[in-house]
Amino acid sequence: MAKKSPKNGKPISSIITRIEFSDRHFRKAQFPTDMFYVKLANRILPLMTRALDGFPGKTQKLTRTVTLNIVSYLEDLVSQAGIWQAFVAICRKRYGKAIPFYDYCPEEENDIFEFPTPQGISFILWYSLNTTHPGAFINPLNAAIESLAMSLMPVLCEAYEEAPDTPGRPKLRPEAECGIPLFYQVRNLCAWVVDKCYLTNLPAPAYTNTEFVDFMQALVDKATGNSDMIDFGINSIVPFNTLAGPVGAYPQEWVAEMVACSCEPGEEAYLPILNDIKSLPYAFYGYREVGETGAVILDCDGEPMNLSSATMNGEVMPDNVKDGMSAFMSLVYFDNAWVLNGLGMPGLPPEVFADARTQRQEELKKQHDNYGQNLRNLSGSPIGVCRNLDEYLSRFPELKDKMLEDADSSMIEKLRDTDNLLYFLNSDGNVSLLPGYATCIDLPGNPYYDPENRDGISLILNHRISTPEMRRYIIDNNLIPDAGLTSAVSAEEGIRLFHDNIRFLNDYAGRDRVVFLTDK
Numbered sequence: 206m207a208k209k210s211p212k213n214g215k216p217i218s219s220i221i222t223r224i225e226f227s228d229r230h231f232r233k234a235q236f237p238t239d240m241f242y243v244k245l246a247n248r249i250l251p252l253m254t255r256a257l258d259g260f261p262g263k264t265q266k267l268t269r270t271v272t273l274n275i276v277s278y279l280e281d282l283v284s285q286a287g288i289w290q291a292f293v294a295i296c297r298k299r300y301g302k303a304i305p306f307y308d309y310c311p312e313e314e315n316d317i318f319e320f321p322t323p324q325g326i327s328f329i330l331w332y333s334l335n336t337t338h339p340g341a342f343i344n345p346l347n348a349a350i351e352s353l354a355m356s357l358m359p360v361l362c363e364a365y366e367e368a369p370d371t372p373g374r375p376k377l378r379p380e381a382e383c384g385i386p387l388f389y390q391v392r393n394l395c396a397w398v399v400d401k402c403y404l405t406n407l408p409a410p411a412y413t414n415t416e417f418v419d420f421m422q423a424l425v426d427k428a429t430g431n432s433d434m435i436d437f438g439i440n441s442i443v444p445f446n447t448l449a450g451p452v453g454a455y456p457q458e459w460v461a462e463m464v465a466c467s468c469e470p471g472e473e474a475y476l477p478i479l480n481d482i483k484s485l486p487y488a489f490y491g492y493r494e495v496g497e498t499g500a501v502i503l504d505c506d507g508e509p510m511n512l513s514s515a516t517m518n519g520e521v522m523p524d525n526v527k528d529g530m531s532a533f534m535s536l537v538y539f540d541n542a543w544v545l546n547g548l549g550m551p552g553l554p555p556e557v558f559a560d561a562r563t564q565r566q567e568e569l570k571k572q573h574d575n576y577g578q579n580l581r582n583l584s585g586s587p588i589g590v591c592r593n594l595d596e597y598l599s600r601f602p603e604l605k606d607k608m609l610e611d612a613d614s615s616m617i618e619k620l621r622d623t624d625n626l627l628y629f630l631n632s633d634g635n636v637s638l639l640p641g642y643a644t645c646i647d648l649p650g651n652p653y654y655d656p657e658n659r660d661g662i663s664l665i666l667n668h669r670i671s672t673p674e675m676r677r678y679i680i681d682n683n684l685i686p687d688a689g690l691t692s693a694v695s696a697e698e699g700i701r702l703f704h705d706n707i708r709f710l711n712d713y714a715g716r717d718r719v720v721f722l723t724d725k
Contacts, residue, residue: 441547575634661685
């Protein structure tokens, strides 16, 4: 029997199917072991349906997604694919603990890495459920989540013991053995990380971002004139340039950790290459020396880079590329050289790079001058508070003309009407002005600070209102000590939970976006 979705009238199966489960595998591969996990998923689905009854935003799709995430977590542990282990390894490196939020004894740390645990199940549940309302944030220690995790624990432990030997991720192999160059094997794994992997896939593909799609459409039109190439362009840059998963790490970082944690025989030779992968979004370059199989190029800061032709047509440099010419490319550092990733315009006239480099130097000088001047205007401190815009401009009159020239009238009025104002000087010389947030910042002599105000959490979780530098400064200097998550236990517990995990929460809030233009 199938129910109809109230949204589009299409039937929704009352059971989870093999196709639904295997869709999460690399290239949707189906394995003989799939039915074991499908049966487990359908055993868990009624429990999940009852547990989420009354949950805001609950839908059949959400219930199935959470169920599949839990079962995929188990399959990952059994197969030793390394996805969960990569998450734990990244958390250890970044935050000094195996998993955010949840307490564990030292002797439990290896269990979290290898076996189903209440902490791991709780995190998967929290991560899966917390995406349902973009404006809301569920406390990870929500009693319902912890209760559901404990209910699932014996089921998953039993299944772990009974599970058949399960295939893991595809092994990286020599090109002579599989016919696919290592670069493309890695990029294919990175694409799976972004698109299908249970812990790292984007809730909605990052390339639905209008700005990104418009940029790629313009690039395709200029580079090839063939609009059919836009999918190729997008599918090339997304795998190396998306901040994916709960820690907002690039896919190549996930892949490197997966291989390190679940290394198959022969793969250890690739670890130095994987750990050194870097990606540069689109930027302008100039050719200094061009050969048949590579070139020395300059970036807009004048730094030389070795470019390999390994990913170009015929693995040779284009005939129309000569010394002194320009290029607009997205590059990946792979196996000791930079390579073109996806679409590019490799044969532009010399003046294109010359103009881009001149503009870059002018921008750097302007940023340096603005930062120095504004730091002096702001009395040597990059952060401070005022009552409103008029007080801000009266204290720093040198900023007045530029401020009134750059800001729109509605923002000016909002800044004037506020009863408190927070400002922060960024290294590019620009000042961030946030109305109403002076009450959240514990600065010496701040007359507006209110310890009862918990809105400082927004400075970390809402990346639209704060810059990366501002967040780092706030975290490093503990400027929002009274900000906290909502907690049913106590306000103090919510504050503790927030600050114990503030660096993870900052990374978490910046996930699921494509970085497609370099700042150089």
